[in-house]
Amino acid sequence: MLKNYIKIAWRSLWKNRFFSILNIFGLAISLSVAILLITYGRQELSFNKQFKKEANIYRVLLESNGEYNYEKWSNLPNAVGPAMQDDIPEVKSTARLVRLDFTGFGSVRANDNNFIEKIFISPTPPCLIYLMWNL
Numbered sequence: 001m002l003k004n005y006i007k008i009a010w011r012s013l014w015k016n017r018f019f020s021i022l023n024i025f026g027l028a029i030s031l032s033v034a035i036l037l038i039t040y041g042r043q044e045l046s047f048n049k050q051f052k053k054e055a056n057i058y059r060v061l062l063e064s065n066g067e068y069n070y071e072k073w074s075n076l077p078n079a080v081g082p083a084m085q086d087d088i089p090e091v092k093s094t095a096r097l098v099r100l101d102f103t104g105f106g107s108v109r110a111n112d113n114n115f116i117e118k119i120f121i122s123p124t125p126p127c128l129i130y131l132m133w134n135l
Helices: 002-015 017-045 080-087 126-133
Strands: 062-065 070-073 097-099 106-110 113-117 119-121
Touching: 002 017
Parallel strands: none
Antiparallel strands: 062 070, 097 119, 106 113
């Protein structure tokens, strides 16, 4: 019985070759797009889930409302973190991370020592250091 069903399906596919190939190709494309969308959604929803208080972690962005263009940046001036901590009582601690991707390396001077670094991290509580290294 199953052998007869397979024969009938094969004959139908062979008789309508163009539409069969078109349908199989459309099914393959739609399944691959669905898999990509599901994996993207899972990745976006799993952000910061490794931390106990992930609901309290925020990222501050800067928006420009220009007359002709609208832009959103994740880079903020260095004074924003301490100013937020001083002005907003709900902010318990802040972390700032500076990556020197475009300029290469930067020079940091501490007392008489000079260091060449690619990433700068502002002095923060120890609980935020783990968060910043896993960005």
